[in-house]
Amino acid sequence: MNLKEFASRLALSQTTVSRALSGYPEVKPATRDRVLKAALEFGYRPNTSALGLATGRVGAIGIVFRGGGQFGPHTSEFMGGLGTRLQQDEVDILVSTVDSSEAELNTYRRLAASKRVDAVILHSPFTDDPRIALLTSLRLPFIVHGRTQAPGEFGWLDIDNFDAIRQATSHLLDLGHRRIAFLNGHRGRVFADHRHEGYQTALAAHGIAVDPLMSGNGEFTDEMGFRLMQGFLALEQRPTAVLAGSMMSALGAMRAIRVSGLKVGDDISLIAHDDVFPYISPDNLVPTLSTTRSSIRAAGARIAEMVLELLQGTPASTLREVWPVELVIRNSTGVCPSDL
């Protein structure tokens, strides 16, 4: 059913019906009630394309993923967070998949030129991220999940990756550990660089330099954790503690430690970063896993809200947040064994 038919059933003009539905003030309350009830009854809803043409707003937020690895467990939780907030405004998420950086840029061009979305969410930024300049020039509103050095008046939400790892490292140092390994994300990704700085800063406070042999970078998979940890354990002077960038790499690291005959918590301390997944909990591991915790789902929900605010006219420069990360001590961390 379209507006014309719907309005004629109510014996009103399209104008009045449209205004009643959009909440304009100049409609008589009784008329509005009648329209609203009828819309529910007949299941009338404005055609999105017509609405998009007339108003320029389509009620969808875009997000682009690299088809391969990027659709990981973080992604689904983050999207779950976005969704819970956006559904309240009946805004949907438009997901596009790409194979390369170049394809990603082209997708933003396509989304902008065809006016498919009202805004996009940029994630996993690089220090100097070319997507910022592109989106700015396309005049496609956006919010960044993470931070970047790229200039511009955009909004962003990030967790305090620096302090999370600084805290975790300091805690291990306080327990007497001096050889602390680090499973980090890819170099060039802002979050990984921030974490590296936090690691370095904490070590430096104890006069310790970063040992390149004891830190590794990669995608956060179980295998990455397993392989890198095996490498660390094979070192002449193996670490007594490890920082893992995610639950997935922590699982692999724990297994490598176990297989080598050592015990997590007793022989080697472990702290992982936990994005809080519903299907794998640090409380449920053996031993329970100490973590730096920050719900990526909550971040998604807040970013959704920031996007909606941005579209409402809130200046991007006021939409910037750094979320603190909590260090949660469980049983995978202990005093450094003195016999090393």
Add this chain to the structure above:
Amino acid sequence: MNLKEFASRLALSQTTVSRALSGYPEVKPATRDRVLKAALEFGYRPNTSALGLATGRVGAIGIVFRGGGQFGPHTSEFMGGLGTRLQQDEVDILVSTVDSSEAELNTYRRLAASKRVDAVILHSPFTDDPRIALLTSLRLPFIVHGRTQAPGEFGWLDIDNFDAIRQATSHLLDLGHRRIAFLNGHRGRVFADHRHEGYQTALAAHGIAVDPLMSGNGEFTDEMGFRLMQGFLALEQRPTAVLAGSMMSALGAMRAIRVSGLKVGDDISLIAHDDVFPYISPDNLVPTLSTTRSSIRAAGARIAEMVLELLQGTPASTLREVWPVELVIRNSTGVCPSDL
């Protein structure tokens, strides 16, 4: 830039430009080339809303998720598969999140009434799924990921859950196991019911009845696997083999076995269903994990293709596929220890 401006720059009518862009045959090749090149050069793309209004097609496929648990690891892989196929046609995925079944039905009503998507993908069907009748009455084209008894001329793709678990159970029986536990999905979900039937059928072939104490149902989380497995191990006559419905529940089950002092592969055999996640591989576990394997990403890609075919006019009744599932034997399965 809109058509009007773009056409005038080319000194052509909007009609001709539109036809050239849409690949209509009645345009002179030279003209078409000129238009295509200029479109690339100026970055011209038709406005999606205008296109949607004029043609009724919006170039997006909808999928609805329950906000809470359903956004699991399966989801992201499946969407990755959808995306890789859809991107080739520049079709996007419109994701909506809901809290309840009722809200899900309303979302389909909203998507249909507002013509936001060309089709939707239904997933995780129940045996008698009310969504089928609704989508049919809404005339919203759809493909089901999974099967259902609900009547109708719709297309679907499912894996052979029955045979996967039947094979796995038979293999364990062949190894001498007689007490085989089963970590299954929620009752009422078709895939879980099919798996139960496969389990039951294989056991029955050896004259064994299903022992309700040795099978459990739930969401596929690490914790579910851990808790249920602990329960099985506490039984007076504990199982000598276990089937886990997913990698996540398998991780929990393996830990429960380990913590109890038993060894996977030696004391207890384990076979898990593996949807093939990039961040956790059965080859990399200790011991390596025997699985029933089926790439949920590949299923997503094929379903995307089926949706595109459906929209092209292929009859839904010809779009039905059951994919076989491969049993991959690794080191987590062994001969039943005779000392029990």
Add this chain to the structure above:
DNA sequence: CTGAAAGCGCTTACAG
């Protein structure tokens, strides 16, 4: 408080 009509940017029958 309500309505007639222009306009958003396309496609496509119709005419040539």
Add this chain to the structure above:
DNA sequence: CTGAAAGCGCTTACAG
């Protein structure tokens, strides 16, 4: 092979 114009279903300035 090309073009002028109607129509898709809305919103919103303008008029009353």
